[in-house]
Every structure is written in structure tokens, then in C-alpha cells.
Amino acid sequence: MKKTPAIIIGTVVVVIALVAIVAASSGKKNTTDTAMSGNTDSSSTSASTSNAVAADKVTIANYMFGPADIKVKVGTTVTWTNTDSVKHNIVSDDNMMPDGKLIGKGEAYTYTFTKSGTYKYHCSPHPYMHGSVVVE
Ligand SMILES: [Cu+2]
Numbered sequence: 001m002k003k004t005p006a007i008i009i010g011t012v013v014v015v016i017a018l019v020a021i022v023a024a025s026s027g028k029k030n031t032t033d034t035a036m037s038g039n040t041d042s043s044s045t046s047a048s049t050s051n052a053v054a055a056d057k058v059t060i061a062n063y064m065f066g067p068a069d070i071k072v073k074v075g076t077t078v079t080w081t082n083t084d085s086v087k088h089n090i091v092s093d094d095n096m097m098p099d100g101k102l103i104g105k106g107e108a109y110t111y112t113f114t115k116s117g118t119y120k121y122h123c124s125p126h127p128y129m130h131g132s133v134v135v136e
Contacts, residue, residue, distance in 0.1 A: 052134045057081070060088050060123075065131035072135055077112040088129065093120040 052071035059066050060082040072078060082088050082103045090100035090109055096119050100109045113119065113135040123129035 052132065058131065060084060060129075063088075063123075063126055063129055065123075065129060068131045070131075070133055072113060072133060074116055074135055075112065075114060076135070077110050078133060079108050079110045081108045082106070086125075088123045088126065090121050090131075091124045093122060097121070099124070 052069040053067040054072070055067055055070045056072055056076050056078050058068075058070060058078065058080045060080060061084060063084065063086070065080070070078070080090055080100075080103070082105055085105050087102040087104050089102045090111070092099065096117065097111055097113075100111070102125070103109050113133060116135045119133040119135065121131050121133070
């Protein structure tokens with residue numbers, strides 16, 4: 001009868017010790033994770049622009065711009081070609097470039113970027129279609 005509480009106390013002590021060890025090791029992990037995420041945070045700031053693919057041609061297909069995010073050098077003429085049977089256009093989110101006319105299947109729209117910056121655009125009949133051009 002008296003041995004049972006001793007076993008329980010012993011088990012509890014072991015469990016507490018294990019929890020403490022796990023907590024300590026996960027604490028160490030958290031520290032390194034925080035340090036690592038700190039590093040990735042600083043690189044992901046530049047990664048947000050490096051998500052953009054170096055390209056000067058965008059294909060519109062299935063209500064999507066592909067690649068949606070591109071990067072070009074100043075002076076580059078970007079060509080958007082529509083492969084959908086539905087008409088699309090390229091309209092700046094913030095008036096950084098003139099609104100593109102609607103283009104039908106097989107038609108293309110071009111724009112030459114003469115100033116650096118990030119040009120976000122969408123398709124006016126389908127505002128959920130988004131793309132961006134980073135001009136460097
Ligand atoms: Cu569209």
C-alpha cells in the first residue's frame with residue numbers, strides 16, 4: 001500500500017525530468033529557429049523581388065499571366081500574348097503605365113519600360129488576374 005505512492009511519485013519525477021529535458025531541447029531549437037528565421041526574413045525581403053523570373057514575354061492562358069512576376073532591365077519591351085479565346089488586357093494597379101487595350105486570342109500587347117520600379121498590373125475584365133514587372 002505504501003509502495004504505490006512512492007512509485008507514482010518516482011514516475012512523476014521522471015516525467016517532470018523528461019518534460020524539462022524536452023522543454024530545454026525544444027527551447028534550444030526555438031532559439032536556432034528564431035535565428036534562422038531571422039536570416040530567412042532578411043533574405044526573403046529580397047526574395048520577394050527574386051521571385052520574379054527574368055523574362056520579357058508573358059503568356060496569358062487560362063485567365064492567368066505566366067510568368068506572373070517578371071523582372072527586366074530598363075528599356076526592355078515586354079510582350080504579352082493572349083492564348084485565351086476571352087479578351088484580356090494589361091492595366092496598371094497604380095497608373096504607372098498606360099492602360100492596355102483588350103487583346104483577343106493570338107493577339108499581343110507590348111510596353112517598353114523606361115523607368116525602374118515595380119509595375120503591378122491586372123486584367124480589367126478579370127481583376128483577379130494579377131502580374132508584376134520589376135524593372136531594374
Ligand atoms: Cu482577363
